[in-house]
Amino acid sequence: MSVNHPILDLMNEHRLIEKVLQALDARLASSPPAPFPADFVEQALDFLLHFADGCHHYKEEEALFPALAERGVPVEGGPIGMMLHEHTVGRECLAGIRENLPSARTGNPDAIARLRKFATEYASLLRNHIWKEDNILFKMAGHALDSATLDRLTVTFNHERNPRVNSQLRARYLAFVSSL
Ligand SMILES: [Fe+2]
Numbered sequence: 001m002s003v004n005h006p007i008l009d010l011m012n013e014h015r016l017i018e019k020v021l022q023a024l025d026a027r028l029a030s031s032p033p034a035p036f037p038a039d040f041v042e043q044a045l046d047f048l049l050h051f052a053d054g055c056h057h058y059k060e061e062e063a064l065f066p067a068l069a070e071r072g073v074p075v076e077g078g079p080i081g082m083m084l085h086e087h088t089v090g091r092e093c094l095a096g097i098r099e100n101l102p103s104a105r106t107g108n109p110d111a112i113a114r115l116r117k118f119a120t121e122y123a124s125l126l127r128n129h130i131w132k133e134d135n136i137l138f139k140m141a142g143h144a145l146d147s148a149t150l151d152r153l154t155v156t157f158n159h160e161r162n163p164r165v166n167s168q169l170r171a172r173y174l175a176f177v178s179s180l
């Protein structure tokens with residue numbers, strides 16, 4: 001696959017998402033007795049909401065999955081339906097983290113416990129999800145999509161007018177991952 005290949009682009013984003021999940025796990029595991037790392041959780045949550053979900057899942061839901069469905073990959077009850085369902089469950093976990101963050105920041109032990117539970121569930125779900133995409137769905141995509149479709153995906157992925165794939169935002173999130 002060439003460097004600009006859209007499937008490779010998605011796989012590279014998986015590596016960035018995994019790095020943030022690993023850092024989030026490590027920081028949450030070290031508290032208590034360390035103070036709850038509220039600022040870090042806020043930054044990680046921002047990345048997961050806007051990069052992992054907003055940008056990455058946008059590319060999959062708005063571009064890749066419809067292109068695969070056009071080529072006959074089943075949606076309802078098939079691999080695309082399963083991926084969409086997992087994106088939805090992931091959003092519920094992120095909402096749980098966001099709801100509990102203000103109280104966790106004040107040191108409320110129940111809120112910290114709830115937030116940690118949502119974060120653990122999210123990390124496990126997403127690692128599994130990424131594995132299935134990398135090893136099953138994206139392999140399928142490599143065979144099913146012709147070069148014209150792949151070019152179309154590349155254009156959509158780099159659409160500057162869409163704020164979810166805006167290059168400035170992207171640079172900010174890449175800098176966050178590099179800082180980990
Ligand atoms: Fe996905």
Ligand SMILES: [Fe+2]
Pocket residue numbers: 010014056060130133
């Ligand atoms: Fe993905």
